[in-house]
Amino acid sequence: MSTHDLVGADRIQDLLGVDRSTVYRMASDGRLPAVKVGRQWRFPLDEVTARLQLDPPPADERSRPEGTAAGIDGNGPRDRSGRSFDPAAVEPLLEVAAEGLGVMLLVSDMRGCRLTHVLNPCTWFVERAADPEASNACVAEWQDLADDVDLTPRFRRSKFGFECARAFIRSETELVGMVVAGGVAPLEGPDRPDLHHLDVAGRERVLAALPRLASGLSRLAGHPAEPELRSALTGCCP
Numbered sequence: 565m566s567t568h569d570l571v572g573a574d575r576i577q578d579l580l581g582v583d584r585s586t587v588y589r590m591a592s593d594g595r596l597p598a599v600k601v602g603r604q605w606r607f608p609l610d611e612v613t614a615r616l617q618l619d620p621p622p623a624d625e626r627s628r629p630e631g632t633a634a635g636i637d638g639n640g641p642r643d644r645s646g647r648s649f650d651p652a653a654v655e656p657l658l659e660v661a662a663e664g665l666g667v668m669l670l671v672s673d674m675r676g677c678r679l680t681h682v683l684n685p686c687t688w689f690v691e692r693a694a695d696p697e698a699s700n701a702c703v704a705e706w707q708d709l710a711d712d713v714d715l716t717p718r719f720r721r722s723k724f725g726f727e728c729a730r731a732f733i734r735s736e737t738e739l740v741g742m743v744v745a746g747g748v749a750p751l752e753g754p755d756r757p758d759l760h761h762l763d764v765a766g767r768e769r770v771l772a773a774l775p776r777l778a779s780g781l782s783r784l785a786g787h788p789a790e791p792e793l794r795s796a797l798t799g800c801c802p
Contacts, residue, residue, distance in 0.1 A: 570599070570606035579612070580739050583675070586711050595713055613737065654781070658743075659683045661777060665770050666760050668747035671781065674739060676707030686747035687758040688726065706730075706744060717774045719767060721750065726759050731774035734782045743778045745770050 573587045576596065580587070588605060591598035597611040662669035662684035671680040682689055692698035705722050709730045719727040728746035732739045748767070749759040762770065 569608050569610075570601065571609045573605055573607070575609070576607050576612060579737060580674070580713070589711075590713065655680050655683065658777070661773065662745075665745065665773055666762055666766060667745040667770055668760065669777075670744050670746075671733070671741055672706045672710070672744060673741050674710045676703045676705070676710055678703075678706075679741060684760075686726070686760050688724070688756075689747055691758070706742070709744060710739075710742060717771045719748065719771075722746070725753075725756070726750070729771060729774060731778035733778045741781070743774055743781065745774060 573584055573591075576587050577584050587596070590596040591605045591607070596607060597615060598605045598607050600606075658669050658671070658680065666684075668685050668689060669683045670678055672678050682693075685693070701723070705724075705728070709720070709728065715732065717729045717731045719729045721727055726746065727748045727750055728744060730742040730744045733741040733743065747760045748770075749756045749761050751764070751767075
């Protein structure tokens with residue numbers, strides 16, 4: 565590996581849509597291939613995209629100056645034309661999915677900040693929706709989901725005792741957000757009437773639906789999302 569094959573943390577930050585401290589953590593713990601050049605982390609771009617199962621960036625993206633953003637800005641995710649898209653515009657369709665799958669659903673950016681309302685919320689969430697401390701804790705949980713670069717949707721136990729799963733929304737090679745399903749009671753444990761309950765088949769249906777919903781949102785670029793999301797819902801919900 566020669567140094568001319570390497571890119572800086574800014575490029576990886578833009579590619580994944582996470583903050584720089586997360587990039588450094590991922591380099592330190594081995595989740596991203598990286599080497600130290602002097603006191604700075606440098607990353608082999610081809611190995612990073614292969615590790616994360618991303619398409620290689622186009623040639624002009626490889627030569628883009630460090631520190632310039634691609635695909636996301638302070639106004640939220642952008643489509644391929646550079647325009648911001650609004651996931652809230654498809655909330656009615658996502659609500660159909662949430663109710664059909666029997667889970668809470670929301671869309672967040674890669675910082676864990678919600679871009680939609682929490683749809684089909686469980687009783688636990690409804691009772692705490694006005695509590696700033698609970699809201700901040702939820703954002704931290706969603707940030708943890710974003711920081712985990714395992715691309716396979718799977719249920720994970722939250723600090724609140726329920727389970728969540730997510731699928732990433734992409735803009736070309738960049739991860740720009742997540743579809744998060746949550747509020748699900750563990751299969752084993754005390755009875756929780758304040759949570760959504762799914763059997764094994766229901767869980768598998770959610771895990772199969774999440775990537776399709778995320779793909780529909782990823783295709784917001786250039787045309788309305790509704791047809792894509794309607795297609796994604798086909799067969800997802802009973």
